[in-house]
Amino acid sequence: MIRSPLRAGVALACALSLSACGGGDGEFYLGGSIVNNTAEGLILTNNGGSDYAVPAGATTFFFPDLVDADSSYRVEVKQAPSNAEKCEVISPTGVGRATFNINTIEIVCTLKSKPLNVNVSGLRSGTLVLVNGSVRKDVTANGSFEMLKAGWGQPYGVTVYEQPSGQTCTVQNGVGTVPSADEPKTIDVSVTCA
Numbered sequence: 001m002i003r004s005p006l007r008a009g010v011a012l013a014c015a016l017s018l019s020a021c022g023g024g025d026g027e028f029y030l031g032g033s034i035v036n037n038t039a040e041g042l043i044l045t046n047n048g049g050s051d052y053a054v055p056a057g058a059t060t061f062f063f064p065d066l067v068d069a070d071s072s073y074r075v076e077v078k079q080a081p082s083n084a085e086k087c088e089v090i091s092p093t094g095v096g097r098a099t100f101n102i103n104t105i106e107i108v109c110t111l112k113s114k115p116l117n118v119n120v121s122g123l124r125s126g127t128l129v130l131v132n133g134s135v136r137k138d139v140t141a142n143g144s145f146e147m148l149k150a151g152w153g154q155p156y157g158v159t160v161y162e163q164p165s166g167q168t169c170t171v172q173n174g175v176g177t178v179p180s181a182d183e184p185k186t187i188d189v190s191v192t193c194a
Contacts, residue, residue, distance in 0.1 A: 026065065026066030026067045026068040026069075026071070026096070027066060027067070027068060027069050027096070028066060028067045028068075028069070028096050028100070028101050028102055029062045029063070029066060029067070029101040029102070029103075030046060030062065030063045030066075030067045030073055030075070030096070030101070030102045030105070031060065031061045031062030031063060031101070031102070031103050031105065032060065032061065032102075032103050032104055032105030032106050032107070033059060033060050033061075033103075033105075033106050033107070034054065034058060034059055034060065034061055034106075034107045034108075034109070035059075035106070035107070035108045035109060036084065036108070036109040036110070036111050036151070037054060037056060037057065037058055037059065037081060037107070037109060038056060038057065038081070038083060038111070038152075038153045038154075039056050039081040039082050039083040039084070039152075039153065039180060040055075040056045040081060040082065041056075041079055041080065041081040041082045042054040042056075042077070042079065042080065042081045042084075042087065042107070042109070043077070043078040043079040044061065044063070044075060044076065044077060044078065044107070045075070045076050045078050046063050046065070046067075046073050046074065046075050046076075047072070047073060047074050048074075048076070049065070050065070051078060052064065054107075056081065060103075061107070062101070062103075067096040067102065068096060069096050069097065070095060070096065070097060071095065071096050072093065072094070072095050072096075073093065073094055073095070073096060073102070074092055074093045075089050075092045075093075075105050076089065076092065077089060077107065080109060081109060082180070083111055083112055083151075083152040083153055083180045084109040084110060084111055084112065085110045085111065085112050086109070086110050087107055087108065087109040087110075088107070088108050088109075088110075089105065089106070089107055090105070090106035090107075090108060091104055091105055091106065092105065111151030111152050111153070111154065112151070112152045113149040113150055113151050113152065113178075114149065114150060114152070114178055114179075114184070114185065114186055114187055115146045115148075115149055115185075115186045115187070116132065116146065116147045116148050116149065116150050116156055116158070116186075116187045116189065117144055117145070117146055117147070117186050117187065117188050117189065118130065118137070118144065118145055118146075118147050118158060118189045118190075118191060119143070119144045119188065119189070119190050119191065120139050120141075120142050120143060120144075120169075120191045120193070121142050121190070121191070121192055121193070122142070122167075122169075122192050122193035122194055123139065123140075123141065123142050123164060123167070123169070123193045124164075124166075124167060124193070125164065125165070125166075126140075126164030126165040126166065126167065127139065127140050127162070127164055128140075128160065128162070128163065128164045128167075128169050128191070128193065129160070129161040129162035130147070130158055130159070130160060130161060130171075130191065131158070131159055131161040132147055132148060132156055132157060132158045132159075133156075133157065135147060135148050136161065139191075147189075150178045150187060151178060152178050152179070152180040152181075153177065153178060153180045154177065154178050155175075155176070155177050155178075156174075156175070156176060156177070156178060156187065157174060157175045158171055158174035158175070158189045158191075159171060159174060159175075160191075164193065167193045167194065168193070168194060169191050169192065169193040169194075170191070170192055170193075171189060171190070171191050172189070172190040172191075172192070173187075173188065173189050173190060174189050174191075
């Protein structure tokens with residue numbers, strides 16, 4: 001296989017300093033991006049090899065061991081973070097034939113979520129408009145409803161976007177962060193109109 005002077009130079013630099021290049025005998029770094037890695041516990045493997053623990057909050061990753069040219073790789077999630085339902089690998093397999101590092105793998109974690117329940121009381125008539133981020137809810141009667149499901153560790157903020165005619169409505173427990181634990185099962189927000 002013909003190698004460019006650049007690749008030969010990188011290989012020589014790695015040979016002279018194994019610790020700086022991950023300590024392996026390969027030629028390419030293998031990694032990519034991560035979505036929703038907000039808690040400790042994400043563990044990846046390549047070809048069933050050594051565990052690689054990804055720090056919480058990391059949005060990119062690279063395995064410490066390098067990949068050989070023309071060798072196959074298979075990235076798997078051995079363990080999802082504690083606040084995730086699951087983590088999936090997009091484009092998990094391939095062959096190290098690139099000229100440069102492989103950074104096309106994507107790990108997408110789906111966070112566990114809790115219902116954001118809103119209870120409205122005292123509304124006599126008209127329309128109360130509530131928002132939480134991009135989610136809008138037009139309310140015309142008293143009662144409870146689920147505004148959305150919010151991910152563990154994620155912020156929420158229910159506010160009054162538009163008051164009903166002739167009344168003022170206030171929100172209690174409308175702003176906070178969803179607890180990263182099984183309890184409570186729901187986030188309860190109260191809206192009182194007077």
